[in-house]
Amino acid sequence: MRGYLSGGGPLVATVTVLAGLPLVIGDSRYLMTLAISMLVVTAYAVAFNLVFGRSGQLFLCLGALAGVAAYGSVLLADVVGVPLPVAIAAGVACSGGIGAVFSWVAVRRRLGVIFVGIVTLAFSLVFTNLLLGGRALTGGETGLLVEAAAGSWLRERVPAYYLLLAVLVGYLAIDRWLDGSWLGWAFRALKDDPVAAELAGVDVVRAKVIAGALGSAMLGLMGALFAVHDGFISPTGFDFGDIDVRVLVVLAVGGIGSSLGPVAGAVVVTAVDELLRPLGQLRLTIYGIVLIVIFLRFRQGLVPALEGLARRAGSRRAHAHRLTAGR
Amino acid sequence: MIAVLFDGVAFGLQLSLLAVGLTLIYGLGGVLNLAHGQFAATTAIIGARLIDGGLPVVVSITAAVAMAAGLGAALDVTLMRPVYRLRGEDRVLSSLLVTLGLAFAIDGLLIRFAPFTLLNLVVPGPAIVLFGVPMRRGVVVAALSAAAVLGMLVLVLRGSRWGRAVRSIIQDEEGATLCGIDPARMRRSVFALSGALAGLVAVTQGLTAPIGATSGRDLTVLALIVTVVGGLGRVSGALIAGVLLGVVHAVASYAVGAFVTFVLLLLVAIAVILLRPTGLVRSAV
Numbered sequence: 001m002r003g004y005l006s007g008g009g010p011l012v013a014t015v016t017v018l019a020g021l022p023l024v025i026g027d028s029r030y031l032m033t034l035a036i037s038m039l040v041v042t043a044y045a046v047a048f049n050l051v052f053g054r055s056g057q058l059f060l061c062l063g064a065l066a067g068v069a070a071y072g073s074v075l076l077a078d079v080v081g082v083p084l085p086v087a088i089a090a091g092v093a094c095s096g097g098i099g100a101v102f103s104w105v106a107v108r109r110r111l112g113v114i115f116v117g118i119v120t121l122a123f124s125l126v127f128t129n130l131l132l133g134g135r136a137l138t139g140g141e142t143g144l145l146v147e148a149a150a151g152s153w154l155r156e157r158v159p160a161y162y163l164l165l166a167v168l169v170g171y172l173a174i175d176r177w178l179d180g181s182w183l184g185w186a187f188r189a190l191k192d193d194p195v196a197a198e199l200a201g202v203d204v205v206r207a208k209v210i211a212g213a214l215g216s217a218m219l220g221l222m223g224a225l226f227a228v229h230d231g232f233i234s235p236t237g238f239d240f241g242d243i244d245v246r247v248l249v250v251l252a253v254g255g256i257g258s259s260l261g262p263v264a265g266a267v268v269v270t271a272v273d274e275l276l277r278p279l280g281q282l283r284l285t286i287y288g289i290v291l292i293v294i295f296l297r298f299r300q301g302l303v304p305a306l307e308g309l310a311r312r313a314g315s316r317r318a319h320a321h322r323l324t325a326g327r
Numbered sequence: 328m329i330a331v332l333f334d335g336v337a338f339g340l341q342l343s344l345l346a347v348g349l350t351l352i353y354g355l356g357g358v359l360n361l362a363h364g365q366f367a368a369t370t371a372i373i374g375a376r377l378i379d380g381g382l383p384v385v386v387s388i389t390a391a392v393a394m395a396a397g398l399g400a401a402l403d404v405t406l407m408r409p410v411y412r413l414r415g416e417d418r419v420l421s422s423l424l425v426t427l428g429l430a431f432a433i434d435g436l437l438i439r440f441a442p443f444t445l446l447n448l449v450v451p452g453p454a455i456v457l458f459g460v461p462m463r464r465g466v467v468v469a470a471l472s473a474a475a476v477l478g479m480l481v482l483v484l485r486g487s488r489w490g491r492a493v494r495s496i497i498q499d500e501e502g503a504t505l506c507g508i509d510p511a512r513m514r515r516s517v518f519a520l521s522g523a524l525a526g527l528v529a530v531t532q533g534l535t536a537p538i539g540a541t542s543g544r545d546l547t548v549l550a551l552i553v554t555v556v557g558g559l560g561r562v563s564g565a566l567i568a569g570v571l572l573g574v575v576h577a578v579a580s581y582a583v584g585a586f587v588t589f590v591l592l593l594l595v596a597i598a599v600i601l602l603r604p605t606g607l608v609r610s611a612v
Contacts, residue, residue, distance in 0.1 A: 058420065105601060114359060114419045115600050118555055122593040125548060129593075133586030241544070245431060248424075281439040288432030295424045296409050 339573020558606015
């Protein structure tokens with residue numbers, strides 16, 4: 001199952017390149033902003049990959065889970081006056097808790113994939129509507145200016161970039177570690193045959209709840225940190241049509257279930273998205289078509305598909321080489 | 328209060344119409360269509376453009392609804408083809424992701440090329456007084472036509488050969504195939520019907536309030552809520568759930584406002600999935 005793109009080497013290489021990026025583009029406000037939003041999308045995609053790609057739970061509320069922690073920590077810090085780190089921790093705990101509840105209920109009630117999808121989609125719409133309706137607290141459609149951390153290093157692009165990159169590396173490390181642990185085995189067993197896995201002693205409830213809670217907390221932490229860095233939050237930043245679609249496209253392009261897929265997908269999608277900006281709303285159409293094509297033609301995602309092609313070409317070459325060498 | 332109730336039933340009948348199209352294809356093909364509301368929005372835009380182009384209203388609307396039927400059938404024979412090769416959970420999931428993509432594709436096109444086009448069908452004349460409550464003519468016509476279409480649909484499903492074939496596939500696809508019914512052909516006709524129903528919702532909506540490019544997403548979500556509350560794949564469930572939620576919608580919007588109402592509907596859907604995944608209404612098919 002594991003291709004060479006998901007091994008440790010390329011991962012280290014990618015992270016090194018990402019770490020060196022500010023040395024090249026650090027002076028450009030525009031490019032750094034773009035790089036930061038790329039890190040955020042990558043982190044969301046890694047988290048979603050853990051929840052959906054590995055443990056098969058279709059959470060269609062990624063933006064909402066990130067938003068719960070973002071709004072939660074900003075409101076706690078600015079309105080209640082809690083110290084920022086404590087506020088962020090509380091917000092992240094909220095997101096993780098919600099994710100855990102979704103997973104627990106889904107396993108307990110034996111909900112099928114689409115029912116999990118519909119429930120979580122309903123949750124993300126509930127969240128958006130509460131934001132819009134709770135104008136007094138959330139600022140409604142116009143959003144909120146974040147006062148916490150104003151003027152600190154968190155607001156500067158290069159330091160914030162390194163903070164978010166460190167968080168992302170942490171996510172990737174967690175993802176790889178989980179994949180090798182009993183959880184990884186549990187997920188693979190569940191994917192192959194849920195009944196057999198359960199009979200073999202896989203603790204389904206525990207495995208799924210850990211994945212759901214951890215993935216949601218990861219979404220929340222990135223959402224909260226980005227909100228604090230950006231200094232502004234509004235419902236559009238956590239909208240289903242914006243965040244969830246983008247992450248789906250990233251994961252579709254990068255490949256579901258692989259480690260490096262989300263990173264590769266995010267780089268490609270961010271770059272293409274920026275190039276296509278003049279098209280405006282038509283980008284939505286292009287995303288839609290990309291989703292359709294990828295889910296119908298390459299169910300594993302583009303990167304693994306290309307990897308498979310490369311491997312086949314490589315083995316053919318090796319084969320030809322062996323033939324000529326034998327002569 | 329009676330006025331609120333009437334409004335609720337009028338809106339609810341349209342919700343039923345919207346949900347029946349979704350629930351039929353789930354029952355028949357085991358697939359979801361998250362672009363259902365977008366089909367309605369497309370119909371509205373095409374209809375409005377044809378009317379703007381000078382065609383008579385009835386002709387424009389008929390053409391637009393026919394186009395929606397074509398859209399449904401086209402979805403079945405193109406994008407859904409590979410989806411049908413999958414079984415069970417994989418099939419639903421795949422249909423969900425693919426039609427989500429289709430929904431975004433349509434949304435993008437409509438918002439880009441027809442951001443300000445609205446289908447607004449005005450029925451001239453004074454308000455109709457029902458039990459002492461004045462109702463706008465458009466609303467009454469919308470409710471009556473939705474009820475008429477639903478009634479016809481139930482009759483056809485109950486009585487005709489075609490309806491019996493559809494119901495037999497919903498109950499037992501293999502058994503139906505053994506009886507000489509071709510599920511693929513039936514599926515195509517039901518997809519066309521589902522598209523047409525979405526188109527009709529655009530028309531009844533247009534009679535009540537202007538409908539345009541951005542309505543697609545809301546309509547899809549509403550259709551999904553009603554379908555789930557009625558029980559996925561159950562036609563009578565969708566009928567009853569639509570009217571029920573329509574009344575809840577009207578009462579809640581009257582009492583607590585639009586945002587809370589939408590949240591309430593979503594919470595009802597979540598609660599039904601968690602407590603009674605087969606739907607609120609106990610019934611066969």
